[in-house]
Amino acid sequence: MRNTKRTLAIVLTAAIVATAAGPVSQALVLPTPVQAAQTGSSQQTASLNQAYVVYGAGAPQSVYANLNDVMDVDSSFTKLTATGQDYATYISHGAPATDASMISSVAIAPTDPGSGVKVNVKKYNGQSNITKVTAQQYAMVAQMAGVTDITITVTANRAVSGESALTGVYKAFAADGHQLDTQNTAAANSVLTATQAAIDANSDDQAYAGKLMAAVGDTSKQVAQEKQKGNNLTKVQIEVILKQALEKRGVADQTTANQQSQIAGSLVNFQNSPIASSKTYVTNVTNTINNVKNSTGDLMNKAKNWLNSDSGKQAANQASNWFQRLVNWVKGLFQQN
Numbered sequence: 001m002r003n004t005k006r007t008l009a010i011v012l013t014a015a016i017v018a019t020a021a022g023p024v025s026q027a028l029v030l031p032t033p034v035q036a037a038q039t040g041s042s043q044q045t046a047s048l049n050q051a052y053v054v055y056g057a058g059a060p061q062s063v064y065a066n067l068n069d070v071m072d073v074d075s076s077f078t079k080l081t082a083t084g085q086d087y088a089t090y091i092s093h094g095a096p097a098t099d100a101s102m103i104s105s106v107a108i109a110p111t112d113p114g115s116g117v118k119v120n121v122k123k124y125n126g127q128s129n130i131t132k133v134t135a136q137q138y139a140m141v142a143q144m145a146g147v148t149d150i151t152i153t154v155t156a157n158r159a160v161s162g163e164s165a166l167t168g169v170y171k172a173f174a175a176d177g178h179q180l181d182t183q184n185t186a187a188a189n190s191v192l193t194a195t196q197a198a199i200d201a202n203s204d205d206q207a208y209a210g211k212l213m214a215a216v217g218d219t220s221k222q223v224a225q226e227k228q229k230g231n232n233l234t235k236v237q238i239e240v241i242l243k244q245a246l247e248k249r250g251v252a253d254q255t256t257a258n259q260q261s262q263i264a265g266s267l268v269n270f271q272n273s274p275i276a277s278s279k280t281y282v283t284n285v286t287n288t289i290n291n292v293k294n295s296t297g298d299l300m301n302k303a304k305n306w307l308n309s310d311s312g313k314q315a316a317n318q319a320s321n322w323f324q325r326l327v328n329w330v331k332g333l334f335q336q337n
Contacts, residue, residue: 045280046178047149051109053077054168056156057084057099063157070122071107071153080175082106082168090170093186097164104130104165107153108172111301116287117143118301121162122155128298130154133162134199134209135300136292137192140217142169143288145188146180146275151301163192187266187273191216194266198259206296208251214293215245219267221285224276233271239264249293 053073055064067073082105084097111118119135119142121128138152147169154165166189170180195212202208219242226233233241242264246252255263275281291300 045146045148045275045278045284046173046176046180047113047147048108048110048173048176048178050176051077051107052080052172052175053105053107054080054082054172055105056102056164056168057081058101058103059105059157066125067105067155067157070124070155071105073107077107077109078172078175080168080171082164082171086171087164087167090167090180090182090185091164091189093182102164102167103158103160104154104156104162104168106165106168106172108169109151111149111151113149114287115149116284116289116291117148118151118291120151120153120301121298122153123298124155124157127159129156129159130162130165131159132196132200133165133192134213135298136209136213136295137195137199138162138166139288139292139300140213140285141188141192142166143217143285144191144220144270144275145170145185147173147178148284148287166192181274183273184275187269187275190266190269191263194262197262198255201256201259202251202254205254207294208254210292210295211249211251212246212255214289215242215249215251216263216267217285217289217292218245218248220270220276221282221289223267223271224278224281224285227271227276228279235261235264235268238267238271242267 053068053071055067059067082102084099084102087097087102088094117139119138121130121133121135121138123129135154138154142150142152145166152169154162156162156165166185170185173180195216198212199209202212219238222241222245223233223238239260242260243252246255246260270276
């Protein structure tokens with residue numbers, strides 16, 4: 001009997017060592033950067049190693065404390081500023097912008113591998129100051145630009161369209177060591193522009209943005225799969241795929257032919273960008289499609305930084321307590337006569 005107990009204890013000790021070397025639960029896995037397919041030296045898909053907050057250069061420092069409260073930013077976030085030059089680099093690709101016009105601020109936190117992109121658009125002092133771009137647009141466009149497995153929180157201290165907010169996301173990735181391909185970001189931004197008319201026309205339907213952007217994601221996924229087979233699709237062929245995707249999501253009748261044509265044109269840009277050749281894009285966009293397809297309103301992920309949230313800390317504490325109880329139980333087996 002004593003030998004049996006000792007054998008069991010040895011096996012359990014080995015299990016404890018293995019547990020200590022790895023995560024106690026999936027929820028406690030620290031995100032690691034996703035290195036995806038590359039074209040030449042250009043990285044196509046990436047996640048973050050740490051959390052960042054990027055303030056718009058047009059937001060005065062006197063409101064930073066309020067912005068931090070809105071976006072749940074703490075001292076663990078690396079702080080950056082998005083300037084007009086950053087906008088020219090990442091969004092307009094050469095067109096000038098002033099620092100004063102950069103109002104939107106963003107917080108970006110890494111999440112679990114396979115979680116895709118989620119976005120929260122937060123009110124500032126009770127005001128919905130991001131007036132045009134939806135959380136679902138931000139999520140899918142960011143994924144198409146080459147970022148994944150993150151949660152983005154967007155807000156502004158005064159009313160703005162929100163079109164420049166992704167500047168901060170791309171700047172954070174650059175600061176983290178991931179220089180996104182500018183052709184990818186340009187193509188993604190064209191999708192943001194092309195979907196805006198349809199979003200505006202259906203602003204009274206909270207479910208529309210999620211369904212539209214899921215259909216755009218579905219189409220981009222199929223376009224990427226065809227490109228990787230060596231097939232470059234025409235705009236007409238992409239329009240057919242897009243219409244089928246819109247029908248699948250139940251919003252074809254709410255999206256005019258002209259709106260569909262504009263979106264298909266932006267997806268031609270996507271097809272011509274390097275990320276469409278990345279096999280991991282297909283997997284990553286599937287995750288983000290799942291995030292946006294049934295989402296409504298401005299909040300896609302209430303726990304922006306789960307590991308730093310109260311529930312995350314509680315789970316970590318519970319896991320630590322469980323581990324100690326297991327160690328004590330094994331010690332007790334050895335001490336029995």
